Amino acid sequence: MTKKQKLSLLRIILAALLLGTAIVLEHLGNLDSLLWWQKLGLYLLPYLLVGFSVLREAVEHICHGQVFDENFLMATASVAAFCVGEYPEAAAVMLLYQVGELFQSCAVGRSRRSITALMDIAPEYANLETPDGLAKIDPEEVPLGSMIVVKPGERIPLDGVVIQGESQIDTAALTGEPVPRTAAPGSGVISGCVNGEGTLRVRTTKGYADTTVTRILELVEDASSRKAPVEGFITRFARWYTPIVTLLALLLAVVPPLAYGKDWSDWIRRACIFLVVSCPCALVISVPLSFFGGIGAASRHGILVKGSNYLETLSKLSTLVFDKTGTLTRGEFKLSAVLPARGSEAELLELAALGEGYSNHPIARSIRDAWGQAAELSRVQSVQEIAGQGLCSVVDGRKLLLGSEKLLKARGIDFTPADKDSTLVYVAFDGLYRGVLVISDGIKAGADTALWALRAAGVEKIAMLSGDRRPAAEAVGRTLKLDQVEAELLPQDKVAALESMLKATPKNRTLGYVGDGLNDAPVLTRADVGIAMGSLGSDAAIEAADVVIMDDDLSKLPIALRIANKTLRIVRQNIAFALAVKFAILILGALGYANMWLAVFGDVGVSVIAILNAMRCLQESHRDCLPRPFYS
Amino acid sequence: MKKKFQMENLDCANCAAKMETLIQNIPGVRSASMNFMTQKLTLEADDDRFEEILEEAQRCCDKVDRGCRILRP
Numbered sequence: 001m002t003k004k005q006k007l008s009l010l011r012i013i014l015a016a017l018l019l020g021t022a023i024v025l026e027h028l029g030n031l032d033s034l035l036w037w038q039k040l041g042l043y044l045l046p047y048l049l050v051g052f053s054v055l056r057e058a059v060e061h062i063c064h065g066q067v068f069d070e071n072f073l074m075a076t077a078s079v080a081a082f083c084v085g086e087y088p089e090a091a092a093v094m095l096l097y098q099v100g101e102l103f104q105s106c107a108v109g110r111s112r113r114s115i116t117a118l119m120d121i122a123p124e125y126a127n128l129e130t131p132d133g134l135a136k137i138d139p140e141e142v143p144l145g146s147m148i149v150v151k152p153g154e155r156i157p158l159d160g161v162v163i164q165g166e167s168q169i170d171t172a173a174l175t176g177e178p179v180p181r182t183a184a185p186g187s188g189v190i191s192g193c194v195n196g197e198g199t200l201r202v203r204t205t206k207g208y209a210d211t212t213v214t215r216i217l218e219l220v221e222d223a224s225s226r227k228a229p230v231e232g233f234i235t236r237f238a239r240w241y242t243p244i245v246t247l248l249a250l251l252l253a254v255v256p257p258l259a260y261g262k263d264w265s266d267w268i269r270r271a272c273i274f275l276v277v278s279c280p281c282a283l284v285i286s287v288p289l290s291f292f293g294g295i296g297a298a299s300r301h302g303i304l305v306k307g308s309n310y311l312e313t314l315s316k317l318s319t320l321v322f323d324k325t326g327t328l329t330r331g332e333f334k335l336s337a338v339l340p341a342r343g344s345e346a347e348l349l350e351l352a353a354l355g356e357g358y359s360n361h362p363i364a365r366s367i368r369d370a371w372g373q374a375a376e377l378s379r380v381q382s383v384q385e386i387a388g389q390g391l392c393s394v395v396d397g398r399k400l401l402l403g404s405e406k407l408l409k410a411r412g413i414d415f416t417p418a419d420k421d422s423t424l425v426y427v428a429f430d431g432l433y434r435g436v437l438v439i440s441d442g443i444k445a446g447a448d449t450a451l452w453a454l455r456a457a458g459v460e461k462i463a464m465l466s467g468d469r470r471p472a473a474e475a476v477g478r479t480l481k482l483d484q485v486e487a488e489l490l491p492q493d494k495v496a497a498l499e500s501m502l503k504a505t506p507k508n509r510t511l512g513y514v515g516d517g518l519n520d521a522p523v524l525t526r527a528d529v530g531i532a533m534g535s536l537g538s539d540a541a542i543e544a545a546d547v548v549i550m551d552d553d554l555s556k557l558p559i560a561l562r563i564a565n566k567t568l569r570i571v572r573q574n575i576a577f578a579l580a581v582k583f584a585i586l587i588l589g590a591l592g593y594a595n596m597w598l599a600v601f602g603d604v605g606v607s608v609i610a611i612l613n614a615m616r617c618l619q620e621s622h623r624d625c626l627p628r629p630f631y632s
Numbered sequence: 633m634k635k636k637f638q639m640e641n642l643d644c645a646n647c648a649a650k651m652e653t654l655i656q657n658i659p660g661v662r663s664a665s666m667n668f669m670t671q672k673l674t675l676e677a678d679d680d681r682f683e684e685i686l687e688e689a690q691r692c693c694d695k696v697d698r699g700c701r702i703l704r705p
Contacts, residue, residue, distance in 0.1 A: 004641070057698065064695040066650070105643055112669060221672065225665040235649060285645040285668075292669045 001106065008102050012095065015046035019091050022046070026088070043087035051078060051094040068242045070279045077275040080253075081596065084265035089596045093276065096597070100604020104285070107611045111289060114296075114618055121173045121192040121213055123157035129201075139191075140208040150189075150200045158191050159211045160202040167198030174216065175550040176302035192216065215542065219304050223295045226307025227288075230571060234287050238280040245586070249274035252590060266592070273589035276599035282578040286610035287571055293617030294567030302550035303560045310546045313529040314564035318509035319501060320459045323523075324466035324473060325362070326516045326552070327533055328480065329441040333366035339418060340435035348435045350375075352427055355393050355402040358383050363425065363439055388467055388490035390425070398430040404469065406488075408433065421475035423468055443479060446555055451480055453558035457565060460509075463501060465494050465523070494523045502527075514557065517541025517548075531557070567617050574610040581606050634663075634676040637686075639693075640701045642671045647697045654692035660685050673702060 001009070022042045025031050031039055048055075051074075058075040061067070074097050081090035126139045129147040139157040142148060147163065150156050156169070168180040171193045180196060183189050189202055192213035208214060227235075253271035256262040291308035298305050305311055322328050340348040353371035356364035357380055368375065381394040389410070390403015401407055408415050408426050415433035418424055425437040451462055463484035466473040473487035486497045498513060505511045510528035517524060517532030521544040524530030532538075532545035534552030542548050549556045585602040588594035642648055645668045652666040655675070662676040677685045686702065693700045 060698060061695070066695055069646070069650075069696075070644075108643075112671070116670075221667065221670050222674070225667065225674065238646065238649070279646075281644070281646055284649065288645065288668060 002109070005102060005105060005109075008098065011050050012098055012102065015049040015091075015095050015098075018046035018049070019043070019088070019095060022091075023088050040082070040087060043082075043091045047078070047082075047091040047094055050098045051075070051091075054094065054097070068246060070281065073242070073246070073275045073278055077272040080268050080272050080275075084268045086265075086269065086596075093272075093596050093600055096600040097276075097604060100600070100608060103608050104281075104604065104611060107608060107615070108285070108289075111293065111611070111615050111618065114615075121155070122217060123155040123191060123213065126157035127151065127154075139211075142204060142208065144204060144207050146204055148202050148204060150195045150202055152195060152197050152199060154195050156189050156191050156193050156195060156200075156202070157211075158202075158204040158208060159206040160189055160204040162187050162189055162200050163203050164201040165198050167200050168196035170194040170196060171551075174212070174302055176300060176556070177551045177553065210539075215539070216299075216304060219306060219542070219548075220295060220299050223292075223305060223307050226309050228291060228308040228312040230312060230568075230575075231287055231291065231308060234280075234283050234575070238284050241280050242278050245274055245278035248586075249278070269596075270589055270592060273594050273596065273599040274586060276596065277582050277585050277589070277602040279603055281603070282607040282610040283575060285607060286574045286578075286614040289611060290567055290571045290574065290614040290617045293614060294563050297618055298560055298563045301556060301559050301563075303556055303563075304542075304548040304550070305560070305564075306546050306548070310529050311564045311567050313510045314512070314547070314561055315568040316508065316510045317459055317512050317529070317561065319461040319463065319505050319511040320454060320557075321463045321465060321498060321501060321511065321513045321527070322482075323513075323515035323520055324464050324468060324476060325441065327514055328443060328447055328464060328476060328554075330444050331362060331441065331516075333362050333423070333439050333441050335366050335370035335437060336422065336440040337420075337438035338370075338435070339438065341416070342432065342434050348427055348437070351395065351400060351429055351434065352402060352425065352437055354380055354395050355383070355391055355400045355427075359385075359391065363423065366439055367425070367437060388488075395429070400430075401428040402426070404488075419471075421471045423472050443476060444552075444554055446553070448480055450554035450557055451482075453555070454561060457558050457561040459561070465489055465497055467491070467494075491519065491522070494520065495526055498523050498526055516552075517545050531560075563617075570613055570617055574613055577613075578606050578610055633679045633682055634674065635682075637673045637675065637705070638703045639666070639671040639673055640703055641697070641699045642666075642668060643700070644697065647700070650696045651693050651700075654695065655689045658685055658688050658692070661689075664689070 054071045055075050058071040061069055061071060074094065078090045078094050081093065123139050125136045126142045127134045127149040128137050128142055129149060134149055142158055148157065162183050162185050164185060166184045169183045169189060170180050171177055173194065174192050183200060191211045249271040252274060253268045256267045257264045291311060294311050295305050325331050338345040338349055349371050352367050353375045356367050357375040357377045379396050383391060383393040385391055386407060389407040390401065393400050401411060402425055405417055405426065408428055413428045413431065413433055415426060418436045420438050423439040423441065425439060427434045427436065454462065461483045464473065464477060464482050466487045467489050468487060470487040473485050477485035489497055502511050512529045512531055513523050513527035514531045514533060515524055517535055517538065518541060524532060524544045529547060530545045531547040531549060532541040533549045535541035535548050535550060547560060581602055585594050585599055589599065648666045648668040652664060655661060655664040660678045660681045665674045675689065690702050693702060
């Protein structure tokens with residue numbers, strides 16, 4: 001508890017004792033002999049003890065032109081109750097209001113703390129190597145490119161490259177992935193991860209401002225400024241609700257007594273009930289709190305959601321489109337067969353290795369790995385990449401073509417298409433077809449479970465876009481039982497294919513795209529929600545996507561969806577609950593069936609319940625983290 | 633210039649929303665967002681008048697909730 005809260009608690013206890021005594025004395029008849037002003041004084045004492053700050057703020061805010069705030073409403077309601085002679089109620093309303101405020105402030109403080117604990121991945125210091133030994137300094141002050149030492153168990157303060165030492169690195173805080181990664185000289189390490197048993201010397205490659213942990217923290221913090229539509233609705237609602245209810249209260253207090261000659265005090269009492277429930281706090285606090293909690297829970301799994309709006313989009317997902325390579329498949333290509341049409345297998349493989357010698361494409365790497373020797377790159381004169389088709393190069397002064405059927409067809413080369421469900425690289429040299437390389441890429445472990453869980457979480461259609469050959473793409477589609485497979489797409493075709501799927505998406509539902517975020521940025525941006533996977537340490541992907549999954553584990557997708565669904569469910573529950581209770585109390589109050597005590601529950605009680613419900617967004621039930629078993 | 637400030641005693645979500653609206657309406661402010669959960673104000677405003685705008689922002693906060701302060705780094 002903060003000092004302010006303790007002070008408030010002390011006041012509440014004192015006021016409760018005073019008020020309790022007064023009420024007991026009155027019931028025993030001990031106060032009957034007192035004059036009205038003496039009795040008033042007896043109740044004013046506890047009232048002012050808890051209510052003075054409220055009255056003062058109400059007056060101050062009116063002077064500043066901020067009329068409709070809770071202070072004003074509570075002040076008016078309680079003063080009006082005093083005026084009609086309901087002394088105990090007036091003091092009790094203020095007392096309960098303060099109890100509620102205190103409770104609310106504790107609840108907010110608690111959820112703030114649990115959220116900050118969640119984001120407690122910021123490193124506190126760095127061990128900088130200086131001529132006089134190690135200096136423990138603020139990570140912000142470490143210059144770019146300097147040498148730092150990470151001792152066992154310490155948090156890595158800045159992104160960098162390991163120069164010396166070996167260790168296992170725990171990335172769980174960032175990725176939610178329990179299996180540690182190995183760090184050895186030459187490998188990159190990422191800030192925010194925790195070092196294992198070994199000591200590492202690291203040369204920093206980024207300043208603190210651009211380092212992964214800072215970017216992640218900023219992302220999560222800024223996320224709540226991208227508001228979901230439902231939050232906008234609440235803000236607009238709050239703006240109108242209070243003035244309207246206040247106006248109604250005024251009418252209720254004045255019209256029946258004036259027009260029909262009813263009893264003033266009864267109708268003023270009813271108006272007070274209106275004033276007490278006219279604060280929209282329950283909604284205004286609990287809705288952003290729910291979203292913040294949802295974003296926090298997701299980040300604990302290594303899922304960064306860049307805005308509350310994306311949680312809402314995720315909860316309405318009807319279509320999910322995947323990129324094939326590296327997303328549904330492992331992205332680790334292996335040469336599975338060499339089928340020469342002319343010459344030997346070794347000759348064919350060597351040609352291919354030469355042609356792919358300069359390429360960084362995973363397929364190129366798999367061919368070079370299979371060749372196993374260093375290709376004599378001096379034999380390669382020029383290399384030209386033809387997007388989506390392959391490579392065209394000059395080797396030993398003769399033209400070498402490596403790529404798809406399309407490439408060979410376009411050059412008028414006679415060949416026999418191979419009948420395989422895999423990625424094929426055709427080789428033509430000096431105008432003659434030489435053979436084909438068969439390259440396979442396995443489907444990621446757990447992909448089918450993840451897709452099944454996605455369907456269970458409400459996704460109706462799962463599709464795949466691929467630049468790969470149709471048979472290869474369709475083989476993956478069949479294995480994973482995808483609803484739609486679009487293959488042989490050039491990068492620009494992917495956007496067009498996605499747009500036609502967007503058109504087919506039902507109204508009020510959304511489409512998501514999952515890719516690696518590197519070569520499919522335009523598609524990521526075009527989708528309602530773009531999800532990048534395997535992005536730890538990749539700034540481009542973090543930039544382009546709306547939801548970033550730090551590792552490449554497909555089971556994180558259903559988790560993200562379940563968190564989104566749960567958050568939105570809680571938001572809707574809170575809105576429905578708060579509105580229902582408030583409207584019910586308004587109606588009962590107008591009819592004369594509600595009393596002040598009920599009204600106070602309608603204000604602070606509802607707020608507290610809504611906050612407690614919202615805090616469930618932060619908790620992950622066991623069900624949310626594990627893929628559900630296959631029964632049912 | 634865009635800067636982030638820690639807030640002190642930001643106790644009610646409704647107040648945070650009101651402060652945000654008031655600050656957004658200060659001339660020279662390009663964007664302002666008041667994060668109730670992290671108690672942080674992100675202010676983007678003209679460089680040459682930044683200090684002035686920040687003081688005006690503090691006055692806006694005073695109007696809504698006395699005791700709520702923008703902490704200067």
